[in-house]
Amino acid sequence: MQKLKRKLEIDLKDIQLLIFDVDGVMTDNRMIFLSEHKEAKSFSAADGFAFRVVTQSKLFHLAVISARESEVTIRRCRELGITDICQNWNKLEALNQLMSKYDLATSQVGFVGNDIPDIVGMEKVGLAVCPLDTEKEVLDYSHYQTSRAGGKGCCREVIDFILKAKGHDLVQLYRDGIEHSQTS
Numbered sequence: 001m002q003k004l005k006r007k008l009e010i011d012l013k014d015i016q017l018l019i020f021d022v023d024g025v026m027t028d029n030r031m032i033f034l035s036e037h038k039e040a041k042s043f044s045a046a047d048g049f050a051f052r053v054v055t056q057s058k059l060f061h062l063a064v065i066s067a068r069e070s071e072v073t074i075r076r077c078r079e080l081g082i083t084d085i086c087q088n089w090n091k092l093e094a095l096n097q098l099m100s101k102y103d104l105a106t107s108q109v110g111f112v113g114n115d116i117p118d119i120v121g122m123e124k125v126g127l128a129v130c131p132l133d134t135e136k137e138v139l140d141y142s143h144y145q146t147s148r149a150g151g152k153g154c155c156r157e158v159i160d161f162i163l164k165a166k167g168h169d170l171v172q173l174y175r176d177g178i179e180h181s182q183t184s
Contacts, residue, residue, distance in 0.1 A: 001129075001144045001161050008143045009107075010126035012165030015060060016108040017098060019121065020155055022066040022073050024114035025131055028151030041072045047155035048080055053170055054159055055081030056177045060166075061102060065094045067117045092120040112158050114138060114150055129158050 023029055026047060032040040054062055063084035064077050070087065077085045084101075086094035099109060110127035111118065114134040122128035122141045130142040131154035139145070144161075146154040156170075163169060 001146055001157060004139060004142050004145055006128070006141065006143050008127065012127065012162060013167070014108055015110045015127060015162050015165075016104055017061045017063060017102055018110045018158070018162060019063045019065055019095065019098065019112065019125075021113040021115070021118050022064055022070070023068065024133075024150040025112050026064070026073075026076070026151065026155055028149070029114070029133070039070065039072055041070070041076070042151055043076050044151050044153050044155070046153045047151075048076075049174075050156035050159040050170060051080040051082060053173045053177065054163075057168075057173045059168060059173075060162070063098050065091050065098075065121065067091065089117070091117055092124070095121045095124065110158070110162065112155065129161075 020026055027041045027043055030042060034040060051062060062082050064082055065086045066073055067089045068087065074085055084098060088094040106124055107126035109125040110129065111121045111125045112129045113122050114131050116135065116137055119138060119141050128142045129144045129146065130138045131146050131148065131150040133149040134145065146157045148154040148157050160170060
């Protein structure tokens with residue numbers, strides 16, 4: 001994770017909600033349209049592992065805000081345990097709804113985005129992160145940039161970054177989750 005010019009004014013351990021864009025963040029930014037109005041997207045399994053561990057651990061909330069409506073996005077998020085799935089062109093409205101739902105201040109929210117529609121959310125929250133292959137306009141609104149590209153593990157990198165700030169790591173959380181499921 002590379003620190004960018006924008007000054008971070010929060011403590012990362014205070015993050016209670018981490019929001020991800022989909023196209024270009026959770027995916028490699030490609031859209032594959034198939035016959036009969038179907039689509040396909042390429043998601044990272046490494047990212048999926050990190051999402052699943054966090055949703056099971058309940059250390060903080062995960063959400064998705066995408067400007068595009070997509071059944072593929074809904075399906076993938078549900079598989080990962082992400083229940084807050086906002087598909088809204090107005091990402092600021094979706095962000096405000098999520099903050100209200102969880103009664104959070106902007107300093108408790110992180111946003112991972114890669115393109116111009118994400119800027120309205122990124123400039124408002126306490127932590128703004130963009131993937132390695134972000135659009136250049138997004139760089140000035142980001143505190144950090146991942147070393148991985150969208151759809152290639154950037155979400156896992158951000159999740160791991162937040163977990164470490166909170167004193168946790170994916171390996172131990174995974175082990176704890178396995179032990180808990182065996183004793184339940």
